[in-house]
Amino acid sequence: MEYSNKNFPELKNDRLLRAALGKSVDKVPVWVMRQAGRYLPEFQEVRAKHDFFTVCRTPELACEVTLQPLRRYEHLDASIIFSDILVIPQALGMTVEMHPGVGPVFPKPLQTPSEIDGLQPEGAVSRLDYVGKAITLTRHKIDGKVPLIGFTGAPFTLFGYMLEGGGSKTMSKTKEWLEKYPKDVHRLLCLLTNVIIDYVVMQVESGAQLLQVFESSADHLSREQFTEFSIPYLKDIRSGVRAKLTEKSLEQVPMTIFAKGAGHSLDIQAQLGYETIGLDWTVDPTEARKIVGENITLQGNLDPQDLYKTPEEIKTLTTEMVKKFGKHRYIANLGHGITPQTPLESMTVFTETVHEAI
Numbered sequence: 095m096e097y098s099n100k101n102f103p104e105l106k107n108d109r110l111l112r113a114a115l116g117k118s119v120d121k122v123p124v125w126v127m128r129q130a131g132r133y134l135p136e137f138q139e140v141r142a143k144h145d146f147f148t149v150c151r152t153p154e155l156a157c158e159v160t161l162q163p164l165r166r167y168e169h170l171d172a173s174i175i176f177s178d179i180l181v182i183p184q185a186l187g188m189t190v191e192m193h194p195g196v197g198p199v200f201p202k203p204l205q206t207p208s209e210i211d212g213l214q215p216e217g218a219v220s221r222l223d224y225v226g227k228a229i230t231l232t233r234h235k236i237d238g239k240v241p242l243i244g245f246t247g248a249p250f251t252l253f254g255y256m257l258e259g260g261g262s263k264t265m266s267k268t269k270e271w272l273e274k275y276p277k278d279v280h281r282l283l284c285l286l287t288n289v290i291i292d293y294v295v296m297q298v299e300s301g302a303q304l305l306q307v308f309e310s311s312a313d314h315l316s317r318e319q320f321t322e323f324s325i326p327y328l329k330d331i332r333s334g335v336r337a338k339l340t341e342k343s344l345e346q347v348p349m350t351i352f353a354k355g356a357g358h359s360l361d362i363q364a365q366l367g368y369e370t371i372g373l374d375w376t377v378d379p380t381e382a383r384k385i386v387g388e389n390i391t392l393q394g395n396l397d398p399q400d401l402y403k404t405p406e407e408i409k410t411l412t413t414e415m416v417k418k419f420g421k422h423r424y425i426a427n428l429g430h431g432i433t434p435q436t437p438l439e440s441m442t443v444f445t446e447t448v449h450e451a452i
């Protein structure tokens with residue numbers, strides 16, 4: 095049955111959206127990056143039967159794994175649609191496979207700047223309509239319990255994967271291109287930016303209530319490189335989404351920028367128009383607040399590795415973190431995605447403690 099993107103069930107828990115917009119909350123909202131993932135046995139069960147991108151492309155399966163963490167953890171205040179940032183390179187015509195134990199693999203990564211012309215931005219967003227369908231279905235099935243977050247990779251991070259052909263410790267090819275072919279790099283980042291804007295606007299049209307932009311590879315960039323190769327595009331995405339939503343008479347949604355490893359540039363990030371800035375665990379909450387001021391929400395930032403500690407230690411660390419951030423304009427999360435071997439109990443302790451901390 096086809097679901098409509100109108101008449102969604104009424105939202106019962108709006109803590110996440112209130113915090114993102116700077117309104118008061120009864121409790122600090124909490125969710126976890128990669129909360130639908132391999133640490134959950136019920137996710138593993140689905141993955142044993144279906145290839146990773148088949149789950150992304152099948153709305154019923156994507157919806158099911160999106161809902162799994164909510165069934166297990168009653169304290170979660172948000173869901174994030176199950177998908178991947180690399181569906182964009184796929185929609186541009188590149189092949190991306192997910193190899194268990196390895197991660198994403200591009201059999202034919204970009205090799206020369208002239209190959210940028212072979213990408214197919216026309217029609218890319220309509221080739222991603224399965225994400226919209228998954229979002230619409232999930233908004234109905236979630237029954238207003240918590241808001242649904244949509245997301246995208248940011249241009250620089252996507253460019254890095256398209257060039258390296260997968261995850262890379264050094265990003266040496268990417269860095270070589272930044273030096274050798276800056277004009278072509280900017281051309282590609284621009285192409286990605288335009289697709290990303292239309293893609294996340296489609297997600298909002300389909301039912302996404304908040305958008306997060308993942309600049310996960312920012313940790314490879316100096317402040318100068320981040321300023322040249324990431325910031326202008328992050329800015330264009332924020333203003334482009336705002337303008338297109340207005341143009342389409344769609345409601346505005348709050349947006350989060352999570353630039354991992356870019357704690358050196360919080361002052362610049364605060365100028366981009368995003369309601370929320372995500373922090374990794376290397377950033378001190380008090381320092382971050384001083385830099386970004388009072389009018390931006392902060393999200394983060396417990397070290398995912400801390401979830402391997404004892405429940406008592408997790409409780410102490412989480413309480414300390416929440417107290418440092420405070421109740422105003424704060425969304426509790428980890429400083430990066432939850433890792434596969436994390437004990438199930440740790441998530442209970444983490445999410446429960448956030449709600450009890452202040």
Ligand SMILES: Cc1c2[nH]c(c1CCC(=O)O)Cc1[nH]c(c(CCC(=O)O)c1C)Cc1[nH]c(c(CCC(=O)O)c1C)Cc1[nH]c(c(C)c1CCC(=O)O)C2
Nearest residue numbers: 127128129130131174175176177178179197198308310431
């Ligand atoms: C860089 C990046 C990717 N994907 C993503 C990022 C940005 C966030 C980050 O930095 O962690 C984003 C992402 N990927 C996934 C989600 C789903 C929603 C959620 O957060 O629960 C989200 C938001 C599912 C996934 N994406 C992936 C899995 C595990 C793969 C599997 O099931 O086999 C999941 C649940 C695979 C993936 N996908 C990607 C990598 C590098 C890997 C392999 C490494 C890893 O597994 O952590 C690309």
